Amino acid sequence: MATAEFSSVNTLQSNGKYAVELKNIHIYYGAFRAVNNVSLQIERQRITAFIGPSGCGKSTVLRAINRMNDLIPGSRLEGQILFHGKNIYDPDVDPVEVRRRIGMVFQKPNPFPKSIYENIMFGPRINGWRGTKQQADELVERALRGAAIWDEVKDKLHQPGTALSGGQQQRLCIARALAVQPEVILMDEPCSSLDPISTLKIEELMFELRQNYTIVIVTHNMQQAARVSDYTAFFLMNESRAGELIEYGPTTQIFQNPQDERTENYISGRFG
């Protein structure tokens, strides 16, 4: 099984600077080309933000990184996405393995209609969990602490996760993703349905997570990108409505000294 090629690599020993490398990818929905020739390298243990007007393919690129696009009938990708040097679109790679190693948090919080405890343990269980009950308890606590929600839910672990507030649900979803020990976490506008206080909590949490995980976040909110991210990628639709990467670089550079006029227009709100 070729998945062993990246399974066997220990994250910490792996000395590559980049967690994921996109090489000339084109993504299609049926005959429609939604993303045109995007190449970018995502640095390990950094936060990379995708910004751009809606419909420019940010979510599509994000979902390509853990093969969630496979679930959309008719979607197709050309090019390569390297993870530990291995193209995850090679025919011998199982998307199930990719998705465990590259987790995802969605725009709308989507906890399972089960208890908080079961929400966390679902991932480990389906991935062949063999630990004891005590180890499971520890894992649940670690995941919830990791997502900065432990103190709020430690007394109601066996109550439904769907009964939490929106912001708490989103952190529960992050905890759930952490429980399967991914290396990369993809977040698609994780704060767009949350109030400002919950948004702040998630942003603080992202700073924490940055120490151990590589994070890619799609956001509509320019201030958020400027606040939290280390690198920013700016996408725009070309004349045939296909998304293209316009500019990619350190966030400070993109926001303070953009090289492309279109980036500057977008950043300053003069987008048209």
Next chain:
Amino acid sequence: MSAQSMDQRDRPTGYLPEGADINRNIAARRLRGAIWQAIFVSSLIIGLLALATLIYTIVDDTFGYIAVQTKVDPEELTGGRPLEELSKEELIEILRANVSAGLFRRFDRDEPFSERSKESVLQLVEERVVGREVVAAYKLTESLLERERIEATVRERFPRAKLEFHSWINREFLTRPMSSVPILAGVGNAILGSLWVIAITMLLAIPIGILGGVYLEEYASDTWYYRLIETNINNLAGVPSIIYGILGLAVFVRALESFTSGAMFGVTDSNGRTILSAGLTMALLVLPLMIINAREAIRAVPQSLRQASYGLGATKWQTVWHHVLPNALPGILTGTILSASRAMGETAPLIVIGASTFVVFFPDSVFDKFTVIPIQIYNWTSQPGAQFRSIAAAAIIVLLVTLLALNATAILLRNRLRRNY
């Protein structure tokens, strides 16, 4: 002043009613609303009237005075004890003493007394010895409004008869088998027959329906042959039920006779018109409904749950098993109950495959002849006389109550198990 002139310059006039026209316009709109509301209410009233008429006719036939006449006073036979309290042996003795020896032997040949239940012997005694005979039956409305007239008529025409208020639906009616004498007849074996048929139907339709639904919804890709299959299933759900009867007759009763009659398993004296054939035919009939319903329930599970599951590295099967099916279950269950109630009320296909209209024995295997409640109703309504009409009405009540109970369960389940995502 300048603000006002600005205002008037900016506001074009003549598009909307002004002054007194505003009130007239509103009044006209309100009137139109009131007319439509009246139309809605009258359609509702028409529906309710139809329902009330239905219930009235059924209830009117089910209760009322009957004039009863007996050949022998049962008290004389037993020395004052009610017949129901006698033991089976005592009842057999009464029967032996009061019918001809030849008739007694014939009863024994039909079904040996040693094997008969007490109820069966009791029924023979009542039919053959006591000879309780209903000589006149009246509807509920007559019984309530024209009591004197009924009493006078009965006194005059049947001087020996006793007038009593009778509910045609009662415990005996529910437990007794069919009889050619209306007052002794019951739907007991028809109820049991219905239960057997439904059991076989659901045993087949539930797993096939759910699994088929899961496959079409979660696995099948969007290709022309799956679309063809889908269209066919949707059309099958609309095929008249009698067509299924014809199919069942050709396939289960005729072609597979050795299986459906049980000959393959060593059952003799039976043909293909069995409970098994009925159940299989009904399973075919409700299968499209089950599949369509399962698909709808599965489709109603939010895509976000599937994504969450896949996003954690679940396989398709794990996603279906842990999330899709549990969350679709309330919907599937509701549909299952509705399918069962559909199968319960179907009559035409069972007539085609040859339901027996006169079964006096209780079924005890799937290779028995069968009758079901709607068949029994159909049979009784085609017999002459007020009394058959009354037992048909009583059987209709049994069927309606069963169906209502099933549907109410479905609604309750749906409300109880509805999830908030």
